[in-house]
Amino acid sequence: MSFRTIEWRDNTVIMIDQTRLPAEEGYNVYTDFQGVAEAIRGMIIRGAPAIGVAAAMGIALGARDIIADTHESFFRQLENVCDVMARTRPTAVNLFWAIARMKRVAEAHRSQKLEAIRTVLKEEAIRVEEEDREICRAIGRNGGPLIPEGATILTHCNAGALATAGYGTALGVIRAAHEAGKKIKVIADETRPWLQGARLTAWELMKDEIPVTLISDNMAGWLMQKGEIDCCVVGADRIAANGDTANKIGTYSVAVLAKEHGIPFYVAAPVSTLDLSLDSGARIPIEERGSAEVTHIQGVGIAPEGVKVRNPAFDVTPARYVSAIITERGVARQDYCESLRKLVQG
Ligand code: MRU
Numbered sequence: 163m164s165f166r167t168i169e170w171r172d173n174t175v176i177m178i179d180q181t182r183l184p185a186e187e188g189y190n191v192y193t194d195f196q197g198v199a200e201a202i203r204g205m206i207i208r209g210a211p212a213i214g215v216a217a218a219m220g221i222a223l224g225a226r227d228i229i230a231d232t233h234e235s236f237f238r239q240l241e242n243v244c245d246v247m248a249r250t251r252p253t254a255v256n257l258f259w260a261i262a263r264m265k266r267v268a269e270a271h272r273s274q275k276l277e278a279i280r281t282v283l284k285e286e287a288i289r290v291e292e293e294d295r296e297i298c299r300a301i302g303r304n305g306g307p308l309i310p311e312g313a314t315i316l317t318h319c320n321a322g323a324l325a326t327a328g329y330g331t332a333l334g335v336i337r338a339a340h341e342a343g344k345k346i347k348v349i350a351d352e353t354r355p356w357l358q359g360a361r362l363t364a365w366e367l368m369k370d371e372i373p374v375t376l377i378s379d380n381m382a383g384w385l386m387q388k389g390e391i392d393c394c395v396v397g398a399d400r401i402a403a404n405g406d407t408a409n410k411i412g413t414y415s416v417a418v419l420a421k422e423h424g425i426p427f428y429v430a431a432p433v434s435t436l437d438l439s440l441d442s443g444a445r446i447p448i449e450e451r452g453s454a455e456v457t458h459i460q461g462v463g464i465a466p467e468g469v470k471v472r473n474p475a476f477d478v479t480p481a482r483y484v485s486a487i488i489t490e491r492g493v494a495r496q497d498y499c500e501s502l503r504k505l506v507q508g
Pocket of ligand 1: 208209210211319321322325326330332396397398410411475
């Protein structure tokens with residue numbers, strides 16, 4: 163990979179600024195947890211696993227800066243740092259998974275000196291990042307074989323290196339198939355309103371010289387009807403116990419279209435994206451973002467001023483549309499209640 167999505171360096175957190183891509187490959191340096199929280203909220207970093215890594219690193223920065231005479235005071239302030247992180251974005255469960263992991267590590271070292279607790283939190287955040295890259299490779303190894311030789315694959319949003327610590331989930335599957343020598347092609351949905359497909363997926367696939375063709379979101383059905391799509395692979399922000407999958411708005415439409423045309427629809431995600439505490443997708447919180455993302459494109463107004471707007475950032479694809487869920491521990495298929503539980507229990 164010729165770029166790093168997020169990195170811990172010299173006690174700072176460095177992120178590629180995804181709001182500036184593809185025009186500019188710029189990197190921002192964060193020195194405190196408030197800055198990291200703002201970066202998650204402002205989509206400088208986005209994509210479920212990448213958000214989890216950022217939260218872990220933000221908590222490590224926060225822990226480093228806490229001024230406390232006692233453990234009680236330290237842990238009270240650490241709780242506040244975690245709360246700030248938890249309020250950034252509601253849908254991707256990886257954020258809450260990472261926060262819970264950092265809290266567990268802090269608790270497990272409660273009997274140690276504060277300096278030691280700060281150090282283990284830093285080490286844990288770095289480990290979350292390193293593990294995520296390994297996990298994406300494993301998702302690629304498990305999912306790559308599902309992609310037929312010569313396939314044209316539709317993907318929605320960006321579930322690539324930019325959405326993870328590197329390599330990607332959906333794009334990890336695609337990269338693995340490409341690296342195995344399969345002559346594949348990718349169709350990238352532009353993904354209005356934020357344009358993750360046009361700005362990010364197209365950018366990172368072109369950098370890797372993986373053939374990619376950009377379409378606007380309303381073109382997918384027509385291409386399927388013409389027989390130009392062989393399978394769909396998307397990422398996920400939260401998967402309920404029954405396999406219902408929250409992912410970027412528009413994923414549901416792609417899944418319904420795929421079923422209508424008999425095209426396999428795969429979800430690729432790490433186990434940390436599974437939320438088995440929710441029995442169905444109906445309980446997944448869906449983020450609503452500001453109206454300007456819909457009324458404007460890259461700062462240019464495209465709608466009459468004052469028009470009413472809805473901007474749900476995610477939708478939920480019912481499990482019956484999902485052909486398989488590809489994780490680092492294996493591939494789950496219907497019945498998801500059973501197959502996902504088995505994956506989680508190892
Ligand atoms: O709003 P975003 O850009 O954070 O949404 C990202 C997605 O929906 C991705 O498909 C998902 O997080 C999976 S990333 C591997």
